[in-house]
Structures are given as C-alpha cells and as structure tokens.
Amino acid sequence: MPHLLEAISLKRLFPVKKDGQTRQLHAVDGIDFHIAPGETVGLVGESGCGKSTLVRLLTRTLDPSDGQVRFRNRDIGLVRSRAMALHPQRKDIQMVFQDPTDSLNPRYTARQTIAESVRLLCGLRGAEAAARVEEAAGWVGLPLALLDRYPHQLSGGQKARVGIARAIVSRPALLVLDEPTAALDVSVQTVILQLLERLKQELQMSFLFVSHDLNVVRLLCDRVLVMYLGRVVEAGPTDAVFHAPAHPYTRALIASLPGGLAGGQASAADLLVGGDPQSPIDPDPNRCRLLGRCPRGLARCGEVGPQLEDIGGGRQVACHYPAVVQHVRQ
C-alpha cells in the first residue's frame, strides 16, 4: 500500500547556549517512519523525547533542519511553515492540540471556530459552510444548541469536541493528535477516546496519536512507534510490540504497566537502571542513547550507535542486543 505520510531521516536541531557556547539540541535526530492510508499510529516516549517537535515537523508548523516529510509522495518538508497555511495540502493534514482551552479563540463561538476552518481550508462560506459545520458537530456529538456558545461557556469535554470538529471538518486524510486527552478529567478522557475510536471507523482517516498513556495507544493504534531522545527505538504492530517488546526501553515501559510483560513478572533485566537520561545536546552519534540506563548495555553500545533495523513481522528495533521476539499472528 502506498504511504500517506513518510518521514525520511527527519531532523530538527535547536541552537542552545551552554557554557557560553552555542550547541545543538537534537530534538528530532534522524527519524524514518510512515503512515498508510486509514492506519492509526501511536507515538510514545517520555517527556522531552521529541514527540511534539516531530508532530510540528509533520504538520509543517516547524521547519526541519534536514530530511524529508513526504505526503502522498510529494516532499512537503520544503514548503516553509508559513507558506503551508496557503498550501493545497493544508486541509489534508489537521491537528488536535493538547489543551482545548488554550487552542480555542475565546472570542469565537464554537460555530465560528469550526466555520473559520471551513472557510480557510475548503474555501466555503454561507449555507454550504453552515451545513459543513453542523455535519462536523454531529460527527463529534456536539449538540447544535451548544454551537453558539463561547469557550468559557463550554465544559472541558465539550471544548475538546469543538477542537476535534474544527480539525475534521475539512475531512483530512491525516489527523494528528498530540496528547488530546491530557488536559481532561479521567471520565471525560474515556468518552473522548470512544469518540476517536468511532471517528476512526466512520471517517477512514489516518491517525497519528501521541500519548503518554500506553494503554490508550494499545486500545486505539494499529502500530506503535517508541521514541527515546530524538530517535525511534522500536516500531511495529501494536499487539506484537506489547506482547513481546524487543527494545530494552520498550520492555521497561511495558513492564511498568499493570499486568506488565506477557508471561509473568518482569525480571531485573527488564527494568531501567537508575540514573539520568543522556543530554539531547550534541549527543555522541557513536553511542546508544540508552547507555547508562540500559540493563543490557555492553561495550559495543558505547562504540556504535544502533540503527533501526527490521526484525521481521513488520517490526523494527534499534538495539545491538534486542530481546528475542516471537512473532504474533495478526
């Protein structure tokens, strides 16, 4: 199946001052992955590993330092982030932000917020636009009576629905969600996740779903990407990765969940060693980023930076000593 979106050796460095010198913070440090039409991909990894930076590169609100973002086989990474607002492909890649309160204009009613998106992305006004707004409100379960309210007159869950309606009203091919439920109460999170699950079935969009919550990713996503300090360390079908994670970092993440690793308790070799993560500033390319925290780290890990390699079953891992995995039938 052709890829809908593809990242090729994608990088974003940020210059930072350290000890009076300008150094480079490697927020996204050479990432390759793809999303197929209709596929839901989860992106997980600890705070600061580069998830939001990657999302901003893919949605073209931030310019890459190097590498490509290809959408329907066209390199959109070269379109400057400012010019992207006018790009014909803008409407095909839409985003739902973490905090619905921050991301809604307090001076716009829900109707105006969604209509603005229809006008900018689809070039529609008047009755046609109004019909699209109401259709999108229906998709997200937002009662029409609420459309004329301002954000401060809506609950957190209702604002989240407005944010989702605004993103899907242009019927994008790809919806990118960066921690879409993190700012919501737990009970509302569940409702919004059920809504996303339903939209996924009904609208046949591709989703890129960023979450701290591995259980949510397990529930919603066909495939999962695990990031660590600017790199993808493991990628593969969600069931297979959760059943038998291959990378020591993924094993530690899954071992920490209730239920833990399949087949019983995690052994000491499945828990991260204490200590701080390495710095993302000018990291040594010849050293594995997990070294120092990795229970398996050996001399080679300090001499050769592991690359993402295929291990069969649609899975990839960047580790010199991955756990042996048994492939799960899909």
Ligand SMILES: Nc1ncnc2c1ncn2[C@@H]1O[C@H](COP(=O)(O)OP(=O)(O)OP(=O)(O)O)[C@@H](O)[C@H]1O
């Ligand atoms: N504009 C910037 N200037 C300098 N450094 C930045 C900038 N934006 C992000 N960073 C750094 O890039 C790294 C990745 O940040 P990013 O926000 O992508 O992480 P994240 O995985 O989304 O974290 P979280 O889970 O906390 O949202 C961090 O070290 C962050 O401090």
Ligand SMILES: [Mg+2]
């Ligand atoms: Mg983030």
